[in-house]
Amino acid sequence: MTLLLQILLAFGTLSLLAIGGANAVLPEMHRLVVEVHGWMDDATFSQLFALAQAAPGPNILAASVMGWHIAGGAGMAMATIGMLLPAAILAFAMQGLTHRLRGNTWLKPAQFGLVPLAVGLIAGSGVIMAQAAGTNWLSFAIIAVSTVFVWRTKYSPLWVLAGGGALGLLLL
Amino acid sequence: MDKVPGKLELFLGYAKIGLLGFGGVGPWSRHVIVEERKWLSERDYAEVLGLGQILPGPNVGNASVMIGRRFHGLTGSLIATCGLYIGPLCILIILSVLYELYGARPGVAPFMQGVAAAAAGMVIGTAIKMGQNLRPPPELIAVGLLAVAGAAFLRLPLPLIVVVLAPLGIWLSLRRSWKPAP
Numbered sequence: 001m002t003l004l005l006q007i008l009l010a011f012g013t014l015s016l017l018a019i020g021g022a023n024a025v026l027p028e029m030h031r032l033v034v035e036v037h038g039w040m041d042d043a044t045f046s047q048l049f050a051l052a053q054a055a056p057g058p059n060i061l062a063a064s065v066m067g068w069h070i071a072g073g074a075g076m077a078m079a080t081i082g083m084l085l086p087a088a089i090l091a092f093a094m095q096g097l098t099h100r101l102r103g104n105t106w107l108k109p110a111q112f113g114l115v116p117l118a119v120g121l122i123a124g125s126g127v128i129m130a131q132a133a134g135t136n137w138l139s140f141a142i143i144a145v146s147t148v149f150v151w152r153t154k155y156s157p158l159w160v161l162a163g164g165g166a167l168g169l170l171l172l
Numbered sequence: 173m174d175k176v177p178g179k180l181e182l183f184l185g186y187a188k189i190g191l192l193g194f195g196g197v198g199p200w201s202r203h204v205i206v207e208e209r210k211w212l213s214e215r216d217y218a219e220v221l222g223l224g225q226i227l228p229g230p231n232v233g234n235a236s237v238m239i240g241r242r243f244h245g246l247t248g249s250l251i252a253t254c255g256l257y258i259g260p261l262c263i264l265i266i267l268s269v270l271y272e273l274y275g276a277r278p279g280v281a282p283f284m285q286g287v288a289a290a291a292a293g294m295v296i297g298t299a300i301k302m303g304q305n306l307r308p309p310p311e312l313i314a315v316g317l318l319a320v321a322g323a324a325f326l327r328l329p330l331p332l333i334v335v336v337l338a339p340l341g342i343w344l345s346l347r348r349s350w351k352p353a354p
Contacts (some may be wrong), residue, residue: 018228030353035272044194047271054284055236055267056193057260058230064261068268076268080261084253087229091237092249094223099242106346112215114222114347117337119302120319121225122198126295128325129196129288139289148292150199154207161194168286 002120003071004078010037011063011082018060029063039070060084099129175210177242179251185209186255193260193289199298201232205239212239214305215328226338227246232256309348 010032019026040048046072048069052062060083066081067079101107133138146160189200202221205211206231211222217235220242225232233256240252303316315337322333 009288016228017331019226019334020232020313051267051271052193052264055260055263056197057190057264058193059196059258060230060233061257061260061264064264065268068265069298072338073265076265080257084201084229084233084257087227087234088237088249088253091224091229091234092225092241092246095238095241095249098223106349108219109282109345109349110342111219111222113342114226114303114338114343115215115306116308116316117319117334118218118222118225118231119299119306120316120331120337121323121330122302123316124323125196125198125297126297126299126318127320129292129295131324133288133292135283135285139285142289142299143293143296147291147296147297148293148302150294150297151304153281157199157203157294157326158192160294161287162285164288164290164293166284166286168289169283170284172282 004074006037007067007070007075007078008082011067011079012086014063014085015086018083029066033066033070040066104114137171138167142167177209177211179244181209182240182243182248183251185211186240186252188260189232189258191259191263194284194287196291196295197230197232197256199294201235202298202302204286211243218306219242224333305341310349312341312343315344 014025014029019027030045034042034045042066045066048065049062053059055061064076064080065133067075067077069075071078084117098107098111107145130143135145142164143162146157146164149155149160151156186203187198187203193200202217204349205320206214220235220238222232224231226236233253236252236256237249240248240250242248244251256349303313319333319337322337323330333342
């Protein structure tokens with residue numbers, strides 16, 4: 001089996017396990033990439049994951065960075081397609097299903113029942129990010145100000161990201 | 173109340189979500205779709221996101237497939253998904269090349285630390301705002317708080333949280349809809 005096909009299969013399998021996004025499959029990604037296939041060592045794995053976090057876009061793109069590291073542009077393409085396609089096909093089918101069922105009175109309340117899970121997990125990942133980022137009083141202050149700013153105003157969140165970066169550069 | 177976006181607008185909106193999505197695309201996706209462009213109401217958006225959450229893959233990525241299909245069928249799904257990933261992928265290629273050439277440079281770390289703190293607050297603020305706008309009944313608020321506790325404090329695996337809380341939330345929500353309003 002060629003390397004590119006291996007990459008496609010490895011990340012394609014991960015794609016179907018990734019309920020909850022990238023952080024949910026991080027341990028399994030590590031097992032496949034470092035332990036099973038030996039494509040990189042521990043330290044490289046963490047650094048590449050951090051690199052993906054630093055870039056904009058869904059964190060699942062960590063797979064793309066790893067693909068690039070393993071086999072260049074073609075590796076990146078295979079890892080990205082593997083990671084995105086199976087999940088996207090499921091999502092496409094799900095939208096078709098809800099569209100077909102839209103006349104049923106139970107559909108809307110059933111769907112609303114998933115909302116607390118979605119919002120709760122957003123809050124949960126925010127708290128996890130805060131636990132990692134809150135290393136001193138200044139970072140806690142930035143977290144608090146940014147929370148209130150995004151909660152209470154309709155301005156673009158870009159302002160707090162830029163402000164946080166500037167404060168970090170000056171004071172940390 | 174929903175404004176149906178044209179294909180170009182769908183692409184550009186999603187390209188913006190992807191490109192601005194530092195620290196996660198979740199807050200940006202809601203900001204652009206609900207607040208800025210008004211494609212979906214808060215409730216419709218939250219419901220799509222809820223479905224995206226129980227499927228594998230990033231919830232915002234799944235939402236892009238579903239929202240794209242809702243407006244423009246398969247073409248819409250492709251347009252929204254390409255828009256979401258194209259910008260970040262280009263940036264990641266550049267970052268990967270720079271990483272291999274230079275590694276870490278001083279000055280970048282404190283800046284990134286400040287951005288990471290602000291991003292954490294941005295995600296928490298978005299969750300509070302959604303909860304406030306959606307006004308769920310008390311038992312669903314409890315489900316949401318259980319999800320926060322399971323993910324952030326108990327560090328349970330996400331599939332486990334989803335398998336337990338998704339049926340519970342659906343059941344509680346259906347039960348309330350069967351009872352006549354008091």
